[in-house]
Amino acid sequence: MLIVLRAFQGIGAAMIFSTGVALLISVSPPSARGKVLGINVAAVYLGLSLGPFLGGILTQHLGWRSIFYANGLTGVCILCLTLLNLKGEWADAKGDAFDFLGSILLSVSLSLLMYGSSQLRSSLGMWSMIGGAGVLALFVLWERRAGKPLIDIRLFSRNTVFRFSNLAALINYSATSAVTFLLSLYLQYIKGLSPQMAGVVLVSQPVFMTIVSPLAGRLSDRVEPRIIASAGMAITVAGLFLFTFVGSDSSLIAVTINLILLGFGFGLFSSPNTNAVMSSVQREFYGVASATLATMRLTGQMFSMGIVMLIVSLNIGRVQMAPEHYSGFIESMKMIFLIFSILCFAGIFLSLSRGKVRDNDTKEAL
Numbered sequence: 444m445l446i447v448l449r450a451f452q453g454i455g456a457a458m459i460f461s462t463g464v465a466l467l468i469s470v471s472p473p474s475a476r477g478k479v480l481g482i483n484v485a486a487v488y489l490g491l492s493l494g495p496f497l498g499g500i501l502t503q504h505l506g507w508r509s510i511f512y513a514n515g516l517t518g519v520c521i522l523c524l525t526l527l528n529l530k531g532e533w534a535d536a537k538g539d540a541f542d543f544l545g546s547i548l549l550s551v552s553l554s555l556l557m558y559g560s561s562q563l564r565s566s567l568g569m570w571s572m573i574g575g576a577g578v579l580a581l582f583v584l585w586e587r588r589a590g591k592p593l594i595d596i597r598l599f600s601r602n603t604v605f606r607f608s609n610l611a612a613l614i615n616y617s618a619t620s621a622v623t624f625l626l627s628l629y630l631q632y633i634k635g636l637s638p639q640m641a642g643v644v645l646v647s648q649p650v651f652m653t654i655v656s657p658l659a660g661r662l663s664d665r666v667e668p669r670i671i672a673s674a675g676m677a678i679t680v681a682g683l684f685l686f687t688f689v690g691s692d693s694s695l696i697a698v699t700i701n702l703i704l705l706g707f708g709f710g711l712f713s714s715p716n717t718n719a720v721m722s723s724v725q726r727e728f729y730g731v732a733s734a735t736l737a738t739m740r741l742t743g744q745m746f747s748m749g750i751v752m753l754i755v756s757l758n759i760g761r762v763q764m765a766p767e768h769y770s771g772f773i774e775s776m777k778m779i780f781l782i783f784s785i786l787c788f789a790g791i792f793l794s795l796s797r798g799k800v801r802d803n804d805t806k807e808a809l
Contacts, residue, residue, distance in 0.1 A: 460741070461734035468721045468729050474664060476722060481660015481714040488652035488710070499642025545586055545593035552578035557745055562756075594735055595728070604723035605732065607797035608672075608716055609739045614790035615676060615712055616743025618683065618783040621751045622705065623648070625776055626698070632764050633691050633773065647699050648706040655710025663715035672719065673794040675711025680787045682708055686780040690773055712794075719797060747783075754779050 464483065471479040501509040555575030562568030586592040599606045623645055630641040663671050682704035689698065717736060724732045758778070759771035 457737070457741075460737035462730065463733070464717065464721065464736070465729040465733035468733075469726070473722070477660040477663035477668070477714060477718045478657070479660070480717045480721070481657035481663075484656040484660065484710075484714040484717065485653045488649045488656060493646075494649075496642045496646045499637070499639035503637055503639045540591045542586075542589050542591055542593040545582060545589060548578055548582035548585060549593060552576075552582055553742065553745065557749055594738065595731055598724065598728070598731070598735070602723055603796075603798045604719055607793050608668075608719040608723065609735055611672065611676070611712075611790050611794040611797070612716055612720070612736060613739040613743045613746075614786055614793065615679070615709070615716075616740050617746040617750070618743075618787040618790065619679065619705065619709060620744035620747035621779070622683075622686075622783075624748065625751060625779065626702070628764065628772070629689070629776060630698075633769055634695065644695060644699055645702065648702040648709075651703050651706030652710040652713070655707055656714045659711045660714035660718065663718045667799055668715035668719040668722075669794055669797050669799070671715040672712045673791055675708045675713075675715070676787055676791045676794055678708030678711065679705055680708075680784055680791065683780055683787055684784040687777045687784065689776070689780075691769070716794070750782060751779055754782070 464480070467479050467483055468476060497513070498510050501507075501513060552575045555571045555578060557575075559568045559571030559573075559575055562571065583596065586594055586596045599609070626645060627641055630636045630644055631638065636644070659671055659675070682701050685701050685704070689701075720732055720736050721729065755772070755775045758775040759768050764772065
């Protein structure tokens with residue numbers, strides 16, 4: 444039941460992630476895109492900042508179910524505000540057919556890949572990975588032939604800024620999304636913190652994202668987004684690599700400083716990169732671009748957790764966290780952060796290779 448209901452949450456989240464940025468861009472002038480996207484990203488990270496903190500308090504004092512009650516009440520309030528205040532329609536591709544087959548192929552391929560990565564020690568896991576790769580290849584072939592594809596492959600092949608900006612996002616989220624999950628286990632099991640205190644430590648990263656994102660967004664309206672985003676990825680690499688030295692005797696101050704460094708780097712990357720993606724396409728493709736970027740983000744988050752599950756299962760197996768497994772967990776964590784560092788370092792070159800957004804705007808105008 445939990446998995447089914449979480450799947451429904453995923454459907455709802457997909458509807459929000461794929462349309463929110465497109466709506467914002469549709470009603471914003473090109474000269475203020477970075478500013479608007481920076482505010483949007485800051486709002487997202489403000490939620491991420493409050494999430495671990497409030498979640499820790501609710502879990503410790505009212506139990507884990509209270510988190511779902513709180514989210515449900517908040518969702519009802521947001522829905523009412525949206526229905527009352529958000530008017531108008533910005534659908535520039537109204538009436539276009541939906542690619543059901545493409546959506547099924549993509550869902551099946553990602554599910555098989557994710558499951559296979561968590562069961563890689565077994566033959567079933569290997570076959571699942573092979574099957575996922577095969578279905579993904581079928582998805583790409585189908586998208587090339589579909590009249591109204593789920594993900595327009597032509598945008599990737601013809602639009603350099605769009606292609607490399609999305610790939611940079613995929614790599615960045617693959618290298619960073621599981622950091623909070625890893626560190627929450629580290630802080631609670633290795634350092635012995637309560638859920639509430641672990642949330643207080645973890646909140647330092649999204650707080651700095653919230654502060655930096657609007658500034659980076661404004662700056663990307665004046666400076667090429669690839670420069671700011673690439674600098675952010677470089678800082679993120681430094682933060683990830685420093686976590687490879689974290690052990691059972693590391694101080695909470697060192698962990699917090701590393702989290703702040705990650706927050707600063709990711710704040711510099713996110714809104715300029717989103718600005719580059721949305722500025723690289725014409726108005727009729729805003730929905731497609733926003734949805735594609737959301738797909739890169741969520742796929743990256745999934746791969747990030749997949750890497751964690753793979754390394755942990757190979758090192759200590761499918762076991763409950765207990766003192767006899769703590770040393771194995773720390774070694775797994777160091778290996779994972781090293782992999783994340785290498786991934787993010789490769790992403791810097793993708794980010795720099797995207798070309799100039801301003802030149803792309805000029806070509807579109809011509």
